[in-house]
Amino acid sequence: MVKPANKPQRLSLSSLKADFSSAVSRRRLVYLLCTFFVIYALCYQWQFLVSLGLGPDNIHHMTVGLIPAVGAVVLSLALYWRHLCIASVVPTALIAVSWIVTGPYLSYITLIQQNTVYLNNMYDIYVGLYLFAILFCLNMAARQFLNRKISAAIMTAVQFAAFFIIALQWVYFALYHSCITTSGALLIFQTGPAETLEYFHSLGVGRIVFIALFVALLIGGLLFANYTQKTLPRTPVYRKILPLLSLLIIFPSVGALGEEIFPQAFPIRTFIDTHDYMERSALYAENHDGKFAALQAVQLNPSESPNTVVVVIGESETRTLMHAFNPNHVENTPWLTSMKEDSDFTLFSNAYSCVWYTVPVLERALTEANFYNNKEFNSSISILDMAKKAGYKTYWFSNQGSIGVADTPITLVAKTADVSEWVDQELKQSTMDGALLQFLQRVDPNEKNFVVLHLMGSHIEYRNRYPKEFQVFNDGTVNQQADFDNTVLYTDWVLSQIFEYAKENLNLDAMIYFSDHGSDPDKGRQPDDISFKVLRIPMFCYLSEGYQARNPEVVEAVKQNKDKFFTNDLAYEFVCGILNMQSPNYDPTYSIASLQWKMERKDLVTRFGKVSLLEDTEF
Structure with a gap:
């Protein structure tokens, strides 16, 4: 007895969704991998551009150190891939890029123009990358659990604080045509409120207005970008799972910054060293005068x-x-x-x-x-x-x-x-x-x-x-x-x-x-x-x-x-x-x-x- 030919199976709606979801997942993975390699390559090349040559130890440091830093960026994007928008990415990305660019570029250009002591600022690159992961995940959590106005206000304050050191460096460079040196750091530490007020008066109305306008535009732009972001879905995945996964990115990133990276970044290292110098200088000077006065010494056969x-x-x-x-x-x-x-x-x-x-x-x-x-x-x-x-x-x-x-x-x-x-x-x-x-x-x-x-x-x-x-x-x-x-x-x-x-x-x-x-x-x-x-x-x-x-x-x-x-x-x-x-x-x-x-x-x-x-x- 001849068996009837197999009838063509109908494609169900569920199988179409599964195939489509699989294709989308593969495409998303490709996008994320490409994003990783592009960011990694750009940061790696940037360090070479703003240096006079890296030794094998620093090359190894960059090769290995960039992997977790770039990985934190890509993982944070992967968590919220379906709800990425210009307003959610651009402010944080600008802050991250500013950290990556500012310290290394200003110290390098100062070295080239004035031949100051060479600084290797690869830590600034790490700071920018980890900051992106932290701020992006915090922004997404704020959008999920806070109303729009409060979320916008909090994130604007956090982003402005992250950008403040960058702005300080550019203002210093505009005024003195140099990156912040130890001399500049000493000047900052030793300047009191009255001297600060006097200094602002010396800048003139035009410069003060420009600085105030720049700050106002920066805060306004951040506030607008944060306020215009849409609220995320209130599903269990977005309300519970993704925030928990975000913590797995935020905590290691904060730990990396706090323990060994942020204190080495420019000009944080300069400020820390200057503060340490001022404290030790006071102690050494206090001891030295008495010691020298009591010192008994003569030179034989002068x-x-x-x-x-x-x-x-x-x-x-x-x-x-x-x-x-x-x-x-x-x-x-x-x-x-x-x-x-x-x-x-x-x-x-x-x-x-x-x-x-x-x-x-x-x-x-x-x-x-x-x-x-x-x-x-x-x-x-x-x-x-x-x-x-x-x-x-x-x-x-x-x-x-x-x-x-x-x-x-x-x-x-x-x-x-x-x-x-x-x-x-x-x-x-x-x-x-x-x-x-x-x-x-x-x-x-x-x-x-x-x-x-x-x-x-x-x-x-x-x-x-x-x-x-x-x-x-x-x-x-x-x-x-x-x-x-x-x-x-x-x-x-x-x-x-x-x-x-x-x-x-x-x-x-x-x-x-x-x-x-x-x-x-x-x-x-x-x-x-x-x-x-x-x-x-x-x-x-x-x-x-x-x-x-x-x-x-x-x-x-x-x-x-x-x-x-x-x-x-x-x-x-x-x-x-x-x-x-x-x-x-x-x-x-x-x-x-x-x-x-x-x-x-x-x-x-x-x-x-x-x-x-x-x-x-x-x-």
Whole structure:
């Protein structure tokens, strides 16, 4: 029996809906994925456009860090995809884009136009992305649970608060043609109500009207956009499920911003550092005056004629990556290598940093506090104090920022000098260390001078640290070994210029150089994986013929100890030894410039006093 042919099945309404829903879901997923990759690519490219070159560590930071930030944006859009509208997206998007663009662009354009200290503002990008996710989800929740007027008022206030710092930066830039610097932050903190009112009067009616009109238009535009948004459906999905899912976006985003991102954004970091500086400055100054008044110190065998002692603090130079200390390395120290043959120069072959970053190093290198005597920074005498007691006029010239996470303790000491100046505050011409040479012209050769110069040296990012003509080494990579060698080459030239100028014009009596710590171009900044390579630092000193005639015991000690092991938290004692001081605040048994030097390799420690130098078996 022949079976009847199968009849064509009718497409039911439910199956059509299912197919349509499936197609829409697939299309929505494609849209969301495209949105993710577009935002990710634009943010990634933007960071390259507003930088002078990123090292591998920052590239890794961006590559990984953007994933959750962009993901938060896309997930927030996905939750409310069916009810997206221009009014709900544009205000929040403008705030987010403003954060992404403003800080990095203004700091970059200021760097290009005025050569201020380079800032890497990738955190501003993260702030913009997370802010979008937070504000968008809050806006949707407000539309669901509040009436239109209250929702519009609350969201306008929140959005305006998020935009205020952006507006402040643009107003500052319009007035001063610069991003907000530490000097500007200090001015903001130190300006009282009366001075603020006086300042607004000085702007003139036209500018005040323009600012008021801008604020009014901004608030009005936000209010209009928030008020015109439609109320969301009051179904269980929109009333219960989506708000709960929104919390899964809001809470992690707020956590990411609060713990590690927002405090690093520009200019928040500047304001935090400035506030910290002001508090610590008051405490240090309060302690310093009494300490200095009570300090008893005399210089043995002082020169009867005007002379100058120069101390140069390097940045991130690694001894084993310098030809003068390691002949197997490329020839990146032509001047210092040639000076090795000069009997007036002594290169110390086994100097180490006590820590791998600047703050804890220089808190101790500049003062009598070290990891062997447990003295506190705020209650310690500094090398400037000792020099003053010896009758020197003291100078501090720096190419590093005057205020910041890595600068505050240093600045507190520097401000006690008779003259203290910073490249980023004074010259506004170059962030290259060569700019410091101009400061030397301010030193009077007819006086007894003690001059400290703080270099930017080989600080990451390497390619930002030297002029184009010093691009001698090139391996096709950016901010890695070749660029590091170029920074060393440039520092070598700067040191030669400091030496020659001081010798010819300032009656140079002695010159000391040491780096705060080293750097590993192969790894960049990895605080949890610091090898001894980063801790090996260069150190040398020059002693003039006149100095050697007056201080033969110091010269003998320097030559005798040049191959001894040393950690730079004892740099204060080294400088005091070169000055040939006698004081209760100077222990010559800790000075490598003294015949009483007692420290042996087994006694010396690094990494915050926790690791013996005996553990360095690599070099």
